[in-house]
Amino acid sequence: MDIRIVVDDASSRYSFNDGESILMAVQKLFPQQKRSIVAARIGGLLVDLTTIPTRADDIQLVSTASSDGLEILRHSTSHIMAEAIKELYPDAKLAIGPSIDTGFYYDIDMSKTLSPDDLAAIEQKMHEITERSEHFTRQDKPIAEAIEFFKERGDQYKVEILSEIPATTVSLYTQGSFTDLCRGPHIPSTSYLKHFKLLSIAGAYWRGDEKNKMLQRIYGTAFPSKEELVGFVTAREEAAKRDHRKLGQQLDLFSIQEQAGAGLVFWHPKGAIVRKEIEDFWRAEHIKRGYEFVYTPHIANLELWKTSGHWGFYQQYMYSPLQVDEDQYMLKPMNCPFHILIYKSQVRSYRDLPLRWAELGTVYRYEKSGVLHGLLRVRGFTQDDAHLFVRPDQLNDEVKGVLDFTRHMIETFGFTKYNIYLSTRPEHSVGTDEGWQMATEALRVALEEMHLVYTVDPGEGVFYGPKIDVKLVDAIGREWQGPTVQVDFNLPERFDVTYIGENGKEHRPIMLHRVVLGSMERFFGTLIEQYAGAFPLWLAPVQVEVVPITDVQEEYAKAITARLVECGIRAKVDIRREKMQAKIRDAEMQKVPYIAVIGAKEAAVDSVAVRMRHEGDQGVVAVDQFVERLLEEIKSKVIFA
RNA sequence: GCCGACGUAGCUCAGCUGGUAGAGCGGUUGAUUUGUAAUCAACUGGUCACCCGUUCAAUUCGGGUCGUCGGCUCCA
Numbered sequence: 001m002d003i004r005i006v007v008d009d010a011s012s013r014y015s016f017n018d019g020e021s022i023l024m025a026v027q028k029l030f031p032q033q034k035r036s037i038v039a040a041r042i043g044g045l046l047v048d049l050t051t052i053p054t055r056a057d058d059i060q061l062v063s064t065a066s067s068d069g070l071e072i073l074r075h076s077t078s079h080i081m082a083e084a085i086k087e088l089y090p091d092a093k094l095a096i097g098p099s100i101d102t103g104f105y106y107d108i109d110m111s112k113t114l115s116p117d118d119l120a121a122i123e124q125k126m127h128e129i130t131e132r133s134e135h136f137t138r139q140d141k142p143i144a145e146a147i148e149f150f151k152e153r154g155d156q157y158k159v160e161i162l163s164e165i166p167a168t169t170v171s172l173y174t175q176g177s178f179t180d181l182c183r184g185p186h187i188p189s190t191s192y193l194k195h196f197k198l199l200s201i202a203g204a205y206w207r208g209d210e211k212n213k214m215l216q217r218i219y220g221t222a223f224p225s226k227e228e229l230v231g232f233v234t235a236r237e238e239a240a241k242r243d244h245r246k247l248g249q250q251l252d253l254f255s256i257q258e259q260a261g262a263g264l265v266f267w268h269p270k271g272a273i274v275r276k277e278i279e280d281f282w283r284a285e286h287i288k289r290g291y292e293f294v295y296t297p298h299i300a301n302l303e304l305w306k307t308s309g310h311w312g313f314y315q316q317y318m319y320s321p322l323q324v325d326e327d328q329y330m331l332k333p334m335n336c337p338f339h340i341l342i343y344k345s346q347v348r349s350y351r352d353l354p355l356r357w358a359e360l361g362t363v364y365r366y367e368k369s370g371v372l373h374g375l376l377r378v379r380g381f382t383q384d385d386a387h388l389f390v391r392p393d394q395l396n397d398e399v400k401g402v403l404d405f406t407r408h409m410i411e412t413f414g415f416t417k418y419n420i421y422l423s424t425r426p427e428h429s430v431g432t433d434e435g436w437q438m439a440t441e442a443l444r445v446a447l448e449e450m451h452l453v454y455t456v457d458p459g460e461g462v463f464y465g466p467k468i469d470v471k472l473v474d475a476i477g478r479e480w481q482g483p484t485v486q487v488d489f490n491l492p493e494r495f496d497v498t499y500i501g502e503n504g505k506e507h508r509p510i511m512l513h514r515v516v517l518g519s520m521e522r523f524f525g526t527l528i529e530q531y532a533g534a535f536p537l538w539l540a541p542v543q544v545e546v547v548p549i550t551d552v553q554e555e556y557a558k559a560i561t562a563r564l565v566e567c568g569i570r571a572k573v574d575i576r577r578e579k580m581q582a583k584i585r586d587a588e589m590q591k592v593p594y595i596a597v598i599g600a601k602e603a604a605v606d607s608v609a610v611r612m613r614h615e616g617d618q619g620v621v622a623v624d625q626f627v628e629r630l631l632e633e634i635k636s637k638v639i640f641a
Numbered sequence: 642g643c644c645g646a647c648g649u650a651g652c653u654c655a656g657c658u659g660g661u662a663g664a665g666c667g668g669u670u671g672a673u674u675u676g677u678a679a680u681c682a683a684c685u686g687g688u689c690a691c692c693c694g695u696u697c698a699a700u701u702c703g704g705g706u707c708g709u710c711g712g713c714u715c716c717a
Contacts, residue, residue, distance in 0.1 A: 105712095201712085202712030365716085377717085
């Protein structure tokens with residue numbers, strides 16, 4: 001049979017003999033790259049290379065250079081790891097072992113608790129298996145037979161999975177003595193696997209449900225080449241250096257103290273400067289966009305939280321009540337009810353809307369101890385919150401306004417790594433289907449009209465309404481929810497929020513909850529990682545470090561520093577009895593954007609020798625010119641100077 | 642909260658099988674007056690996270706608590 005074989009952009013024809021598999025053809029056609037071609041695609045379907053073509057459809061070869069190929073390699077690696085584990089620990093029961101973005105994992109239930117040392121032994125066993133060149137063979141079985149097969153082996157998890165598969169037949173893959181339930185395809189032989197590494201052990205609930213048993217999960221990765229594997233490991237080490245927790249300490253930005261409690265943030269002077277810059281900018285942008293500011297208390301009567309529904313729907317995140325005289329008061333987990341109270345303090349006309357009220361509102365939420373994470377998940381944090389009270393006819397424009405605002409913030413702060421999601425109605429929620437549908441549609445339309453790329457995140461909305469989330473990505477690729485817009489038709493209902501319409505009758509406004517940064521803590525955390533601590537000039541805690549070469553220039557250096565400070569520049573002078581090299585080193589390590597070196601030459605002509613962070617010596621510049629340049633850079637919020 | 646690992650000077654870390662601790666950096670003092678990433682020296686610094694137990698003796702062994710880290714589950 002004569003079939004066209006496609007590789008990347010090229011194609012050639014090959015005439016298959018009876019019973020000749022794709023693998024045999026590949027070995028003849030591409031002997032030099034036989035281990036990089038791992039599967040094939042026929043009519044859109046991925047198949048094993050051992051497949052014997054039955055029709056004259058085009059065959060597209062899949063190599064490990066493609067994402068499909070890499071996934072197959074990694075998935076096969078997880079099977080090989082499972083085989084190794086079964087050999088070492090025969091009582092191990094396997095659950096699931098998929099490939100993921102960074103590699104693969106396998107969830108295992110076994111009596112022995114694995115330690116990091118055991119990973120080396122498993123890896124060793126895997127190398128043995130790859131040297132044995134075991135073939136992966138596929139077998140299609142009626143589902144009942146497959147269930148019987150796994151039942152006999154005591155593989156209860158496989159049986160459970162099978163019992164929920166609707167198909168009548170399933171495929172099993174065997175290599176060596178190991179057989180697993182799997183859709184495939186797989187690499188033809190274990191010898192294809194050369195470059196892999198087991199990374200870590202973690203706990204994971206069976207089927208991701210915390211009511212189920214916790215299994216042991218082993219994470220690992222595999223790559224087509226040694227260089228790529230080494231590159232992956234180095235990239236992880238590099239990413240760890242950007243970790244905001246590490247930089248927070250090195251740059252003296254913030255701390256979280258055991259003595260005070262987990263998840264409670266202390267902003268040190270340098271971190272506080274960055275926060276103040278962010279806040280100043282934030283306020284100025286709000287004024288430009290027609291917002292007003294409000295301030296509200298940190299605690300309020302429990303009755304208020306019952307009215308708002310938080311007591312019913314959000315109690316697990318709220319701290320225990322405080323007894324105040326005869327009443328119970330709650331620390332606020334959200335700001336919304338307070339803004340509503342301000343709204344309700346007088347009768348509102350349709351002419352007053354939209355009302356946009358913003359507050360840097362500090363809230364406290366009980367987060368489970370295991371989820372706390374530096375600045376990115378804490379128990380007390382300040383939301384850059386705002387609530388918009390809008391008429392139905394204003395909803396679309398207002399959502400778009402918020403999205404535009406968010407985009408402006410993200411761009412100004414130079415974020416390049418983020419994803420947008422549209423989250424729909426969750427299981428636990430209030431309101432009518434029509435309400436949810438209308439609100440979700442409003443968000444979707446706004447996203448489309450703004451030409452924003454987004455993903456629908458089903459069931460991830462808040463109990464009171466759907467939302468659009470912007471998730472910022474941290475140094476090692478984890479997503480953290482930042483900016484969000486949420487439509488709420490529930491609270492206005494519960495608090496009986498109204499405005500008087502043109503017809504003189506009461507109408508219900510729609511409420512929008514939104515943050516354009518997320519929270520000051522989380523935003524700062526991701527910002528630190530974004531810049532690896534090297535903030536752009538406008539945000540840098542110290543903008544200029546003035547370094548006199550000897551103490552002869554000390555007075556001049558102090559005068560220059562005072563002049564810079566006078567111009568609104570955050571300048572510091574280093575008058576320690578250290579060599580200039582040591583001062584420069586320290587300033588570089590503190591990631592100060594500019595170092596102004598002053599020796600006898602500079603002092604004589606009212607100038608400084610400018611050194612830029614990461615760039616080195618920039619030559620001598622007159623002080624006035626230097627100031628002008630700095631002010632311009634600060635004003636324009638240049639991201640990469 | 643769950644699974645696992647970890648918790649020694651301000652920081653980074655050493656301390657074999659139990660006999661109350663060390664280094665470098667930092668800080669202080671002194672000397673050095675220096676041209677773009679660490680000048681030299683002396684001094685300083687720790688109820689070994691906390692509590693209970695085993696032991697003649699615990700930083701070291703066991704249990705618990707708190708915290709941190711990697712995941713899971715859950716969220717700004």
